[in-house]
Amino acid sequence: MASSTRSIFALRAAPSPVIGRLIGVLSVAALILVWYLITLGAAESRVVSPAILPTPLEVGRRLLTLITGGSDAEGSTLALNIAASLKRVISGFFLAFIVGVPLGIIAGVSGPVRAALAPHALFMRNIPLAALIPLTMVSFGIDEQQKTMFIFLAVAPFLMGDAMVAIVRVPDKYVETAQTRGASTFQIITKVLIPLAMPAIYSSMRTLFGLAVGYIMLAELVNADLGLGHMLLVGQRRSDLPTIFATLVVIATLAFFVDKLLQLLQGKIFPYRPAED
Amino acid sequence: MVRHLNSSTGPVPETASTDSPQDEGPSPISPATVRELHENAPAADAAKPPVIEFRNVTKTYGDGYTAIENITFHVDDVAGKGEFVTLLGPSGCGKSTILRLIAGLTPQHPATSGEVLIVGKPVAGPGPDRGMVFQDYIAFDNRSVLDNVAFGLECQGVGTDERYERARKVIAQVGLNADRDAYKYPHQLSGGMRQRVAIAGTLILRPKIILMDEPFGALDPATRYRMQDLIVNLWRDLEATVFFVTHSVEEAVYLGDRTMIFSPGPGRLLQQLEVPPPDRPAKSMQREPGFLEVVYAIKDMVDKLESPLAKD
Numbered sequence: 016m017a018s019s020t021r022s023i024f025a026l027r028a029a030p031s032p033v034i035g036r037l038i039g040v041l042s043v044a045a046l047i048l049v050w051y052l053i054t055l056g057a058a059e060s061r062v063v064s065p066a067i068l069p070t071p072l073e074v075g076r077r078l079l080t081l082i083t084g085g086s087d088a089e090g091s092t093l094a095l096n097i098a099a100s101l102k103r104v105i106s107g108f109f110l111a112f113i114v115g116v117p118l119g120i121i122a123g124v125s126g127p128v129r130a131a132l133a134p135h136a137l138f139m140r141n142i143p144l145a146a147l148i149p150l151t152m153v154s155f156g157i158d159e160q161q162k163t164m165f166i167f168l169a170v171a172p173f174l175m176g177d178a179m180v181a182i183v184r185v186p187d188k189y190v191e192t193a194q195t196r197g198a199s200t201f202q203i204i205t206k207v208l209i210p211l212a213m214p215a216i217y218s219s220m221r222t223l224f225g226l227a228v229g230y231i232m233l234a235e236l237v238n239a240d241l242g243l244g245h246m247l248l249v250g251q252r253r254s255d256l257p258t259i260f261a262t263l264v265v266i267a268t269l270a271f272f273v274d275k276l277l278q279l280l281q282g283k284i285f286p287y288r289p290a291e292d
Numbered sequence: 293m294v295r296h297l298n299s300s301t302g303p304v305p306e307t308a309s310t311d312s313p314q315d316e317g318p319s320p321i322s323p324a325t326v327r328e329l330h331e332n333a334p335a336a337d338a339a340k341p342p343v344i345e346f347r348n349v350t351k352t353y354g355d356g357y358t359a360i361e362n363i364t365f366h367v368d369d370v371a372g373k374g375e376f377v378t379l380l381g382p383s384g385c386g387k388s389t390i391l392r393l394i395a396g397l398t399p400q401h402p403a404t405s406g407e408v409l410i411v412g413k414p415v416a417g418p419g420p421d422r423g424m425v426f427q428d429y430i431a432f433d434n435r436s437v438l439d440n441v442a443f444g445l446e447c448q449g450v451g452t453d454e455r456y457e458r459a460r461k462v463i464a465q466v467g468l469n470a471d472r473d474a475y476k477y478p479h480q481l482s483g484g485m486r487q488r489v490a491i492a493g494t495l496i497l498r499p500k501i502i503l504m505d506e507p508f509g510a511l512d513p514a515t516r517y518r519m520q521d522l523i524v525n526l527w528r529d530l531e532a533t534v535f536f537v538t539h540s541v542e543e544a545v546y547l548g549d550r551t552m553i554f555s556p557g558p559g560r561l562l563q564q565l566e567v568p569p570p571d572r573p574a575k576s577m578q579r580e581p582g583f584l585e586v587v588y589a590i591k592d593m594v595d596k597l598e599s600p601l602a603k604d
Contacts, residue, residue: 188428188430189430191395191397191426192493193447194397194418194419195397195418195420195422195424195503196443196444197447198444199447210432210434211434213434285434286477287434287435287477288434288479
């Protein structure tokens with residue numbers, strides 16, 4: 016009774032889904048309105064110069080052109096650019112998965128392997144992302160292979176670390192229960208530790224894949240003829256602000272839907288553990 | 293005062309052992325029926341080693357903490373019948389340490405000194421002959437009830453059809469519905485149901501020894517009574533020796549043939565009592581004045597044994 020009459024301003028109370036969405040939409044509308052007002056009028060009389068910020072209308076029109084299949088200045092459609100970026104992310108991520116997850120599982124299971132890998136993982140995780148660009152360019156050239164390796168090197172150490180932690184965090188009681196039911200060490204690893212760690216490993220993969228979709232832009236600023244990062248670069252070279260802004264909207268939307276898809280798959284792959292947001 | 297309990301409780305309750313050989317109705321229970329056991333008596337049959345034997349077992353950890361000190365007891369191997377031993381005592385008295393030493397689980401295993409013998413042989417490590425049920429209802433999250441219960445058989449390489457058939461039988465034995473519950477996942481079950489799954493997963497292997505570490509400690513009272521009845525009924529046709537750790541004197545007295553009382557810091561075995569067997573449903577037997585008298589007598593005894601003045 017008290018809760019049904021509770022004010023939406025009550026401390027830490029979550030608004031109902033409908034009210035919550037409404038507030039979210041209004042908040043975005045307010046931002047666009049402010050954006051509209053500060054870019055209103057002739058170029059010289061605007062609060063913010065058109066060299067810094069395009070109008071929402073310009074960005075919206077460009078976005079529409081991109082989505083409806085209009086090709087950019089170089090004759091590539093948005094779909095082609097998205098596909099190029101995703102292909103690079105997926106190939107690099109797949110490589111990171113087949114190397115990082117098994118290594119992490121072995122490190123989680125075996126204390127000595129964990130101790131041996133710890134310094135390497137620590138080193139790799141502390142290399143700034145941007146520093147991997149020159150490194151991969153020296154070792155792998157400036158073509159597709161370099162972009163795949165860039166994602167691989169950026170993701171694999173984290174994937175390994177998270178897989179290791181997931182294995183280590185499976186409570187002892189599960190292992191002990193399996194032992195008192197006669198499971199061998201190998202059976203404990205394959206039937207208990209890996210299945211029970213998988214949901215946490217998947218969650219980590221979901222987060223890292225989202226980050227990788229962002230990372231690839233960095234690699235695409237160098238010698239790419241397709242990709243969302245390349246679109247940003249072309250926009251920058253031509254001082255085409257509406258294209259840059261529209262591309263940013265596309266990137267954020269893409270990342271959102273990729274995550275939703277991975278979340279949906281999570282519920283399908285692990286029906287025994289409800290997917291967390 | 294409590295002599296005629298059996299006549300005053302009316303008709304014999306239905307769970308009062310229809311298959312028990314000495315079924316002459318429930319016997320009266322009073323503190324007089326509690327008998328102290330002494331460890332200096334040699335094993336009944338020298339040719340037949342005890343099921344479980346502790347010889348001066350001490351466990352001290354690397355940091356100098358002593359969990360149990362100089363524990364000695366044995367549980368005889370009686371053909372066709374296992375003994376139900378309950379372990380009672382405050383936190384830190386080493387009850388769980390004893391269970392885990394029997395199970396062969398680290399870091400309690402191996403003991404610092406003394407011997408832990410199972411049917412005459414020292415414990416080498418965990419094995420399916422000594423099943424363990426924990427307090428926090430361990431069921432593998434990724435496995436259905438059926439696959440949880442069949443886990444031990446799966447590890448032995450028993451074929452799918454046979455292990456599922458046997459698992460279904462055990463699922464029914466522990467009071468779950470083999471059709472409705474078999475394909476549920478643990479997160480869809482209540483605490484009591486999950487604990488039934490854990491018990492079934494142990495029972496299916498027909499272990500000689502079952503170790504239960506406060507298995508009902510986190511359950512609500514009504515569920516707890518039901519689970520106690522379940523254990524009593526299952527144990528009757530199991531022929532296994534059960535070691536059951538509990539904080540509850542009522543539970544220890546109700547379930548046990550023998551109750552071991554421990555004191556903390558470091559854990560010592562104070563006394564072993566032979567207590568009346570559970571021949572009536574948990575809820576009604578634990579309300580009988582005679583039963584309560586036994587419980588109060590043991591509570592007083594524990595208080596006295598634990599008070600600093602009583603220590604030498």
